[in-house]
Amino acid sequence: MSDEEKVLLDFLKVNSAYEAKVIPGTGTFTFLSKLTGIPQVWKLDSNGEPVQFIETHDRVLSVYHSPTGDRTVVGIDSKGNEKQQLYIVGPTGKDPEVLVESKDHFHYVGGWSKDGRYLSYSSNRRHPGQFDVFIIDVETREVEQVFTHDANCTPLGWLDNEFLFVSMMETNIDRIIYLVNTRTKEKVRLGNEDVLARMNSPRVGNDEGYVLTDTNEDTLHLCKFTLDNPGHLEKLLHWEKWDMEEIALSPDGDSLSFTLNEGGITRLGIYYPKTQTYELIDSLPDGVIGSMSWLANDSFLFTMKTPTNPGDIWKYTVSTKKVERQTFIGQSETVGDYWREPELYSYKSFDGLEVPYFFYNQDGDQSKPAVIYVHGGPEAQSRAEYNPVLQYLVYKGFAVAVPNIRGSNGYGRTFLKLDDADKRLDAVADLASLAGALVDAHQVVPDKIGIMGRSYGGFMVLSALTQYPDLWAAGVDIVGMSNLKTFLTNTGVWRRYLREYEYGTLTEHSDFFEETAPINLTHKITAPLLVFHGRNDSRVPVSEAEQIVADLKKLDREVEMVIFEDEGHQTEKIENHITMHTKTVEFFERYLYAGLKV
Numbered sequence: 001m002s003d004e005e006k007v008l009l010d011f012l013k014v015n016s017a018y019e020a021k022v023i024p025g026t027g028t029f030t031f032l033s034k035l036t037g038i039p040q041v042w043k044l045d046s047n048g049e050p051v052q053f054i055e056t057h058d059r060v061l062s063v064y065h066s067p068t069g070d071r072t073v074v075g076i077d078s079k080g081n082e083k084q085q086l087y088i089v090g091p092t093g094k095d096p097e098v099l100v101e102s103k104d105h106f107h108y109v110g111g112w113s114k115d116g117r118y119l120s121y122s123s124n125r126r127h128p129g130q131f132d133v134f135i136i137d138v139e140t141r142e143v144e145q146v147f148t149h150d151a152n153c154t155p156l157g158w159l160d161n162e163f164l165f166v167s168m169m170e171t172n173i174d175r176i177i178y179l180v181n182t183r184t185k186e187k188v189r190l191g192n193e194d195v196l197a198r199m200n201s202p203r204v205g206n207d208e209g210y211v212l213t214d215t216n217e218d219t220l221h222l223c224k225f226t227l228d229n230p231g232h233l234e235k236l237l238h239w240e241k242w243d244m245e246e247i248a249l250s251p252d253g254d255s256l257s258f259t260l261n262e263g264g265i266t267r268l269g270i271y272y273p274k275t276q277t278y279e280l281i282d283s284l285p286d287g288v289i290g291s292m293s294w295l296a297n298d299s300f301l302f303t304m305k306t307p308t309n310p311g312d313i314w315k316y317t318v319s320t321k322k323v324e325r326q327t328f329i330g331q332s333e334t335v336g337d338y339w340r341e342p343e344l345y346s347y348k349s350f351d352g353l354e355v356p357y358f359f360y361n362q363d364g365d366q367s368k369p370a371v372i373y374v375h376g377g378p379e380a381q382s383r384a385e386y387n388p389v390l391q392y393l394v395y396k397g398f399a400v401a402v403p404n405i406r407g408s409n410g411y412g413r414t415f416l417k418l419d420d421a422d423k424r425l426d427a428v429a430d431l432a433s434l435a436g437a438l439v440d441a442h443q444v445v446p447d448k449i450g451i452m453g454r455s456y457g458g459f460m461v462l463s464a465l466t467q468y469p470d471l472w473a474a475g476v477d478i479v480g481m482s483n484l485k486t487f488l489t490n491t492g493v494w495r496r497y498l499r500e501y502e503y504g505t506l507t508e509h510s511d512f513f514e515e516t517a518p519i520n521l522t523h524k525i526t527a528p529l530l531v532f533h534g535r536n537d538s539r540v541p542v543s544e545a546e547q548i549v550a551d552l553k554k555l556d557r558e559v560e561m562v563i564f565e566d567e568g569h570q571t572e573k574i575e576n577h578i579t580m581h582t583k584t585v586e587f588f589e590r591y592l593y594a595g596l597k598v
Contacts, residue, residue: 008585010335011392012577016311017042017050017327020301022293025069029293030300031313032060033329037574041074041093050329053093060570062109066116070139073099073119075109080568081536082106086121088138092268100136100143110155110164118182120146120155120164129493133166134218151497156202159227165190165202171501172195173379173416175199177211179230190230191215191223198413199367201246205253206272210236218412219243222271224259237271237278243410247271248292248300255318257292257300261354261410263344264383266290268302270318277366283323285309286341288383301326308339313409330386336453338395342384342402347437349406349430353418356411357403357434358382359442360394366443369450369473369592370399372434376455378427378502381410389581398592399444405430405460421504422512424484425467430462432468448592452476452584455540455569459484462518462548465525472527474591476584479533479540479569482548483520485513490541522551528558530587532580534567560587 016204019032031051032039041054041063054060061084062075070091074085084107085102085105100107110120110133116137126132126586128322133147135154147153147166156165162183168176172404174196178187191199197215204210209225213233221238225231237258244339245259245266260267261484266289271278287306294300298318305311310330342358349355361368370411371393375382381400390400404410405427407419419427424534429547431451438444451472453461458480481487488496504512514520529552533545547560562583571577 005582007335007395008392008582009578010332011338011388011395013574014310014332014335014386014388015329016305016386017313017329018303018311019063019291019304019311020293020303020326021063021065021291022295022301023065023069023072024067025386027295029295029313029326030065030072031303031327032063034574035329035570038572041072043093044327048326048444050327052303054089054096056087056096064109064111066112066138068116073109073112078103079536079566080534080570080572082538082568084108086090086119096276099138099141099159106131108154110166111157111173113158113161115161115338117161120158120182122147122154122166124152127493129497133164133180135164144182146185147178147180147187149487152495153584155570159204167200169498170196172197172498173413173501177202179227186208189228190225191233191467192231201248203247203249203256205249206273208253210247210249210256210273212247214243214413218414220245222247222256224273232396236276241412243412246290246292248294250294250297250300250318252297254297255296257316259289259292261381264288264358264381264404264410265344266383268316281321281323283321284314286384288385289321290333304331305383307341307384307386307391308336310388335395339386339391340394344384344439347441348435350432351426353406353430355405355430356433357401358384359441360400360402362394362397367445368397368399368443369448369588369596370401370438370444370453371450371588371592372431373400373402374405374431374451374455374457374460375402375408376457378407378456379409379416380456388577389584392581392585393588396589398588399438399442399446401434401438403430403434405434420502421509422513424503425463425516428463428467431460431464432471435468435471439449445596448473448596450474450476450588450592452478454478455480458540459518463516464525465529466518466521467516467524469524474528474530474588476528476530476587477532477545478571479537479545480531481540482511483517483542485510485517485543486519486547487540487544490543491539495539519548519551522548522555522557525552525557528591529560530583530589531559531561531569533561533563534569534571535563535565536568539569552579 038059043053064073087096122131153168177190199213220243223233256271268281292302325394342360347358348425458477535596549561
């Protein structure tokens with residue numbers, strides 16, 4: 001192995017700690033990490049070193065500790081298929097036992113009842129596109145169906161030992177939350193039933209509830225509701241420009257931690273219900289914060305990721321305003337010095353819309369090739385967090401731009417819906433405008449711009465290559481769709497009806513899908529293309545990759561495809577990451593540096 005190959009491996013093998021979960025009554029916590037190659041559950045020993053808490057046969061997707069701290073449920077899928085099966089272990093984490101298993105079906109966990117007797121989950125056992133909510137007695141293993149729904153639904157957590165929050169997606173972004181009585185099966189809706197709204201993070205303490213919603217506003221904000229009148233929401237805290245993203249309530253209900261998304265950079269704050277005041281914590285680096293979990297009434301844990309820290313667990317103490325790092329996994333002695341912070345810029349798109357983007361340039365030099373990275377979702381957002389392949393591209397001398405084109409999350413409801421249905425090509429035009437902005441503002445080489453993306457980002461890569469073929473020197477499509485019509489036809493039934501709110505419907509927009517589908521415009525693609533996909537992808541069928549690669553080969557175009565037989569929509573195994581990112585970097589070096597003086 002050459003020295004450069006070793007450097008690349010070091011970029012890829014950097015680990016992280018994330019999803020901290022407090023084990024009640026112990027003062028300790030677990031977290032997820034890929035220290036063994038796939039996500040597993042870890043703890044810290046008495047010396048602060050990570051030790052594996054539970055050893056499982058495949059990746060862990062979720063962890064739920066019982067309120068008494070003596071049992072833990074983990075969700076595990078198989079070869080990336082996202083179909084969680086549930087296992088239960090005791091306090092030592094040894095010998096997991098099957099709790100809920102039906103390997104052909106999905107299971108989404110809603111957590112434990114307050115007394116630790118029941119676990120809630122939803123599953124599509126009745127019909128592929130219809131999810132119902134169940135509770136299981138963890139002692140007797142008796143299962144009871146408590147909520148029936150003819151689409152997708154997920155339990156979000158318990159109010160007590162009887163009432164359960166259940167969430168249903170009304171559109172691709174809008175959510176209904178019900179309070180469901182698990183004994184009588186009666187339900188009461190949270191908020192105004194006449195308003196479409198985003199809604200998440202319901203929390204209850206001291207006979208009052210809290211939720212994040214954009215009801216009657218453009219951005220997600222904090223509201224209060226009472227258990228006597230959950231339909232009425234009282235606004236408590238609101239930023240007109242930015243979304244609040246997550247809230248967590250202290251055990252005594254006197255403090256509520258929250259995160260605020262300021263253009264892809266997270267601010268951490270505390271709200272005090274009794275005084276209706278708040279404070280923002282300014283002692284943290286720019287990055288992304290999530291998975292908050294209260295240790296006690298005065299302290300909570302959270303995950304912090306930055307462009308130069310792949311992820312670690314931190315603790316904040318309210319009374320002392322002190323921030324302490326708990327894990328030191330997201331670091332590298334070999335390549336850490338090469339990691340770079342991006343700068344945040346914006347440009348005007350074809351119609352004057354201001355579009356933000358993160359820009360990486362190691363040395364500030366001009367006249368270099370560039371790569372544009374497009375996020376998935378489509379309602380996702382590029383954030384200020386570590387991405388190994390982007391950092392390695394920067395290390396290798398590329399300029400890298402990471403935009404949040406129209407339709408991205410984090411900038412309010414209006415921005416989020418600017419690419420819906422037949423406005424899809426406006427988002428593709430944002431990418432074309434960015435290519436021009438990179439030339440004008442950063443003096444990148446005009447004919448040496450590559451583009452890459454994952455999932456919906458892969459679809460945008462293919463769309464950019466077909467709609468603006470002269471702009472791109474190379475493209476990389478990772479688990480992307482090549483035709484929204486065939487994607488909607490072949491994806492899971494439970495996913496289709498939600499995706500149609502974003503992409504348009506098969507009944508109303510089939511002609512538009514056919515006119516704009518990259519698979520029908522392959523004759524326009526002139527740039528070399530590299531395609532990756534997982535055989536077990538339950539979101540974007542592998543046929544989406546196979547059909548466009550086959551078509552391009554018929555046209556004798558430069559195209560290569562890699563299918564991972566043991567992966568799904570996400571790429572988890574380290575050996576597959578190594579293959580994918582090695583090929584990606586070599587691909588861009590071959591086509592973007594060709595003919596340049598270096």
